[in-house]
Amino acid sequence: MGDTIITPPAQILTVEDISLAFGGVRALTEVGFGVAKGELFAIIGPNGAGKTSMLNCISGRYRPQKGTIRFQGRDVTQLSPNHRATIGIGRTFQNLALFGHMSVLDNIMVGRHHLLRSNVLSGALYWLGGAQKEELAHRREVEEIIDFLEIQHVRKATAGTLSYGLRKRVELARAIALKPELILLDEPMAGMNLEEKEDMARYIVDLNEEWGMTVVMIEHDMGVVMDISHRVMVLDFGRRIALGLPAEVMAHPQVRRAYLGVADDEDVEAAEAEAGR
Numbered sequence: 001m002g003d004t005i006i007t008p009p010a011q012i013l014t015v016e017d018i019s020l021a022f023g024g025v026r027a028l029t030e031v032g033f034g035v036a037k038g039e040l041f042a043i044i045g046p047n048g049a050g051k052t053s054m055l056n057c058i059s060g061r062y063r064p065q066k067g068t069i070r071f072q073g074r075d076v077t078q079l080s081p082n083h084r085a086t087i088g089i090g091r092t093f094q095n096l097a098l099f100g101h102m103s104v105l106d107n108i109m110v111g112r113h114h115l116l117r118s119n120v121l122s123g124a125l126y127w128l129g130g131a132q133k134e135e136l137a138h139r140r141e142v143e144e145i146i147d148f149l150e151i152q153h154v155r156k157a158t159a160g161t162l163s164y165g166l167r168k169r170v171e172l173a174r175a176i177a178l179k180p181e182l183i184l185l186d187e188p189m190a191g192m193n194l195e196e197k198e199d200m201a202r203y204i205v206d207l208n209e210e211w212g213m214t215v216v217m218i219e220h221d222m223g224v225v226m227d228i229s230h231r232v233m234v235l236d237f238g239r240r241i242a243l244g245l246p247a248e249v250m251a252h253p254q255v256r257r258a259y260l261g262v263a264d265d266e267d268v269e270a271a272e273a274e275a276g277r
């Protein structure tokens with residue numbers, strides 16, 4: 001018998017050598033990493049480190065001056081954000097981006113129509129063709145998402161009237177409604193209280209484990225990052241300074257200095273000793 005060949009998990013996202021500058025400001029410098037299918041991957045770093053810029057390069061909002069982004073093996077670097085959404089890259093934003101005057105249900109449905117009926121002709125055919133069945137199927141899927149995120153009680157409410165935590169959940173629902181293979185979450189827990197954070201962390205884990213979505217998440221709450229991420233990448237001044245398992249990354253001297261504010265060598269040595277225990 002020959003040797004067993006172990007195939008490494010397929011990379012759903014491959015970021016190669018990305019550099020991005022705004023005038024003289026270098027937001028990202030030669031950043032590369034890969035995300036395996038099914039992974040829950042976190043990007044951390046101090047303010048201005050380039051985290052949102054990285055997410056924007058993946059979603060297509062920003063075009064890097066250098067480097068390549070591959071999604072499921074395909075070079076998507078030149079594709080528009082809409083095009084990337086249609087092939088399975090979804091996202092939420094750091095700041096809320098809901099239609100405040102619309103109901104929760106309509107906010108979620110909007111995403112689906114936008115994805116599935118992206119041109120005028122097919123939109124017209126859709127309505128003329130009496131595609132009610134399709135509409136019903138959409139609604140069923142949307143209801144499933146509403147159940148999953150436990151927002152049944154506010155499904156008819158106007159989005160703008162909801163608490164911040166609930167609006168963040170509706171935003172997540174809208175992103176999930178596009179059925180992305182890869183979802184990019186920009187600070188999903190920012191501004192939340194402890195209970196809301198715990199709920200959101202659970203939804204993200206379920207999304208990843210039960211729905212099989214690959215997650216790339218920017219998060220400042222280190223407790224959450226340590227608890228739920230499979231791997232963590234640390235950016236500092238636009239450069240990748242560490243990448244690995246959460247505990248490895250936290251023990252990394254450069255990370256402790258740059259990000260966690262551990263300044264003296266004694267602390268770094270103590271952290272290293274602790275990680276090695």
Ligand SMILES: Nc1ncnc2c1ncn2[C@@H]1O[C@H](COP(=O)(O)OP(=O)(O)OP(=O)(O)O)[C@@H](O)[C@H]1O
Pocket residue numbers: 022025026027045046047048049050051052053054
């Ligand atoms: N659209 C833009 N125009 C000009 N400069 C930008 C733009 N977007 C980001 N930058 C700059 O790029 C650098 C990285 O910013 P980015 O928002 O990616 O950092 P971040 O790590 O997400 O920070 P934060 O944690 O504060 O959100 C910063 O110096 C920022 O000012």
